[in-house]
Structures are given as C-alpha cells and as structure tokens.
Amino acid sequence: MQTQIEKSPELAPKQPKQKKKFRLLNLSPYVFITPYFLIFAVFMLYPMIYSFVLSFGQWRAGTTTFVGLENYKKLFADPIFWDSLGTTALILCIQVPIMLTLATLVATVINSKSLRFKGAIRLGFFLPVLIDLVTYSLVFSLLFNETYGMINQALGGIGIGPIKWFSDGTWAKILIICAVTWRWTGYNAIIILSGLQSVPKDLYESASIDGAGKLTTFFKITIPMLKPVILFCAIISTIGTLQLFAEPFNLTGGGPRGETTTVILYLYDKAFGSFDFGLASAGAYVVTTIIGVLSYFQIKLSKGGEI
Amino acid sequence: MNSRRSFNKLLLYIFVLIGITISVFPFYWMFTASTLGESDIFKVPPKLIPDGNLFNNLSNLMDNWPIWRALLNSIIVSGITTITTILFAALAGYAFAKYKFKGRELLFSSVLLIMMVPTQVMLVPMFITMMNLDWIDTYYALIIPHLVTPFGVFLMRQQMISFPDDLIEAARIDGCNDFGIFFRIVLPTMKPACAALGIVTFMQQWGNFIWPLVVVSSKELYTLPLMLSMMVQPGQVVQYGQVMVAAVIGLLPMLILFLLFQKHFVSGIFGGSVKG
Secondary structure, X not given: OHHHHHHHHHHHHHHHHHHHHHHHOOOHHHHHHXXXXXXXXXXXXXXXXXXXXXXXXEEEOOEEEEOOOHXXXXXXXXXXXXXXXXXXHHHHHHHHHHHHHHHHHHHHHHHOOOOOOHHHHHHHHHHHHHOOHHHHHHHHHHHOOOOOOHHHHHHHHOOOOXXXXXXXXXXXXXXXXXHHHHHHHHHHHHHHHHHHHOOOHHHHHHHHHOOOOHHHHHHHHHHHHHHHHHHHHHHHHHHHHHOOOHHHHHHHOXXXXXXXXXXXXXXXXXXXXXXXXXXXXXXXXXXXXXXHHHHHHHXXXXXXXXX | OHHHHHHHHHHHHHHHHHHHHHHHHHHHHHHHHXXXXXXXXXXXXXXXXXXXXXXXXXXXXXXXXXXXXXHHHHXXXXXXXXXXXXXXXXXXXXXXXXXXXXXXXXXXXHHHHHHHOOHXXXXXXXXXXXXXXXXXXXXXXXXXXXXXXXXXXXXXXHHHOOOOHHHHHHHHHOOOOHHHHHHHHHHHHOHHHXXXXXXXXXXXXXXXXXXXXXXXXXXXXXOHXXXXXXXXXXXXXXXXXXXXXXXXXXXXHHHHHHHHHHHHHHOOOOOOOOOX
C-alpha cells in the first residue's frame, strides 16, 4: 500500500487497465453465486435433465425402460392434451393483456400526486395479492355458486342470469379469467409501481420545465422507462398462466366436461392420477418448449429491454 | 382548464372506488362467512352482516383439522425459505449485475431459462428426486428445494444493475473488500428490493399448493393451503363456516406482514443512498 501511494503520480494513468485485469481473476463473484448455483444444480438442472430422460422412457417402480418417442406419440394423439393446451392458450391471450393494462393503470393511479387516502387505496388494490390461490378459489366458488352465490343473486336483481359459472364451459373459462385477473392485477401493479418509483424525479422535473403535459410525460417518459418492468411482468404472467393449476383444481375441478382443464392439470392427472411419469415428462417438455418460444418472442418484440 | 381538471379527478375517484370494491368485497365476504352459521352462508337473499358464530366455527375446526399445526408448518417453511432467498438471491444478483466473470453470460442465461420453466413442469423428476433422497413426507422436501429462486436472482440483478458504479469504486478505493462492499454499501440500499422480494417469496411459499400436495401425505405436515384444499375435496362433508375460519387464519399473518413492510414498496428504490 505504502509504495503504491508513493508511486501513485506515475501509476495513475495506468490504473484503470490494471484494475480490469485484477477483476477478471477475482474469485468473489463465484463465491457470491455458489449458494444459488448449488440449489440450481441439484433441484433445477438435474430434474430438468432427468425429466428429459424420463420423457423417452417408461417408469416402473424405480427403473426406467427406454421406449423412444412412444410418450410423445401418445401425447400428441391424445385429444384431451390438445384441448387442455387450447384452453390454456385461450385464457392466456385474453387474460394477460387485460391484466397488464389494468395493473399499469392501477400503479399509475396509486403513484399520482393528487390522490388522497393513498394508504388505504393502495392497501385495497394490493389486498388480493395477500390471499393464497387455494383460499381465493374457495371464496370464489362460494361467491359464484350458481344457485346461492352472491354474484348470481346480484345479477338476478338487475334481471340477468342465472349465469352457469360452473356448468357451462365458456362461462367457466370466463370465471377462471375473472378469478385470475382479480388475484394477480395487484401483484403486477406492485412490480410496476416499484418501477415507477425508481424513475428519476429529475426526468419529470425537466419534462415539466420543457412544458410537457401529463399525457406526453406518461407516454414519452414513464412508459419507456417502465418498458423493462412491463416486459418482465408480461413474461412472468405468461409463465404463470401456462402453469395455471390451483384455480381449476379447486374452483372448477377442471370441468365441466374437462373444459377448464389446463395443461398442467392434465399433466398432474397423468403423473399422479395414472402414474404415467414418462408421458407427464414428455408433456412437461412440450410445455417448457412453448414457454421458451413465447418468452423468446416477447423479448425480441420489445427489444431494448434490459436483458 | 379547472373544470376539466376536476372532471379528471372525478374519473380518477370513480375508477378507484369501483376497483377497490371489486378487490375488497371477497375479503369482506370471507370474514363475514366465517362468523355465520352453516345454513346462513347459502341464504337467499345473502346475509351480509357478521353474526356470532365465529368461535363455534373455530372450535369445530379445531376438533376436525390440525389447524394450528398447519399454521406452524406454513410459518416454518415460508420463514426459512424467505430469509435464505433474500440473502442468496442478493448475493447472486449482485455478482451478475456488477462483476464481469467467465461464464457470466451462460449462467445468467440459465437463470432466465430456468425461470421460464414452471416448477409444476419439474414436478415428476422432483418427486422422483425426493423419493431417491427419502425425503417424501418430510420438512426437507418442503423447504430445501425452495431455498433460493431464479426469480429472486433475476429481480435482484435487475435492481442492482442501476446501482451507481461510482459508489462501488469509491468504497474500493477506500480499501473496502468485495464482501464489505456488498454487505455494507450495496445491501443496505437494496432494502426496498429485499423487502419486495421477501414479501413475494413469503407469499409464494405461504400459498405453495401443488408441491405440498405432491410430497406430503401425513396430516402433521399439512401446510395451510393443502389443509384447506383437503377440506373441500370430494368425499368430505364440506363445512363452509369452518373452511372460512381456516381461510381467515391463513390470511391474517400475510396481512400483518404486509402492513409492517408496506413502506418499503412506497419509498423509492434509491431513497436512502444517493439523495441522502
């Protein structure tokens, strides 16, 4: 240290270069990622590889026999698989855009300066985030009960209904979409709000000095600054919807006639209902591939995001 | 201009009012139903005012289901995994955000990739792994696979990438080592991010359903969501009063936690560090 200080005037211009070299050999980042890496390797990477092997085999009492593409053939020949995939896709395409628009709206409203009772309003919007999937599914099954449920009673009061939330396939899907949107809008709003709050205040100040209106500021500053956050929300919502399970399991039971059976519910039935681990693994890989492709396109579409 | 502004304000409040009603009403109904007698829950017209049956429902619930054990299990599992997720994710997120090291791109791509893979998709191989480790129906199975999440690493990395390099450089010049920089300079300013990740993780584990459903079979290891779902499975005589009491018991800890940590969401991510 002492000698370095003495020599410092001479060394000063060289310092940046030296530092870079030192950092390349630094071990600390490896130490930092070790705990994550261990869990990742044992409980994520290994199962993923194992699952891949299983998808080409048949599992019986601990031993796997190779069956080639048999599982995939069986899967693609099963109309119930295609139905479950279609149901999931339909819910995804309708639910995610509605929810993200609502979430951005809610986050902006909560962040707006002129709003009073902010604390209470924020809590109100975020409340659904706190309830777990099983609990709210049970509450919704009470509320939407076809004969006695509050929703149908209220709708009956204004001359609508009774809506067949559970016995009609289309309404059952709408029920799931309503439920999922109710549950997850606040969650996404939290993430978007944290993004909103990290937008540097100077940007808004200079925009208002330049005479930009509220809408202009929103579309020219807020939205571009939020882009990475909204992209993040879109990706996790897509993944979340593709793994929809607790709601159909507890709310509609996958019915009526399997019309709300999502792809994960289908795979769960195959794995732990008929213990066809090979078929379930093949299905898991198909779903993973779909998620990978979708996420790739979402990232490509909104290029410029921080990934 | 002025009337337009107050019109906008009116619109804002109408939006807020409708939104709040929709998002709060199911909670009101849940609390109300937990105080109603069984026959009052499905009444036409609906009974919207709480009644005095709460403790009756609770004692029936305690007779039939291990509610306190399930609560304790949920607290143990969620508590441990939350603390370790914050720490491990912050460590890894910091490495990905602020260091250049061999294998960084590959490892970070693997974080993104594995984040895209739903845990449900890995259910079967994870289940078999648990069988091989002889962890079925143990706390190990509930806790250890969830000690850290790729989501956490991604979130932390996204938050830390905007941490000013100048501050890190300044600390390094002052003679602080890498661990000192992380624990004393970076982590303290990441409190809002840690709180956000903590709440998200706790919430995730608190509500984790499919995993306990698969690896737990004995009642002693039921977590709250698993117990709730078991209460309404076909074959059970469903007592909605008891179900709603259990639901309220499961919700209260989340509510308390959120109220305690709420301010971390509000204060800006950078409030403490740069602007003083």
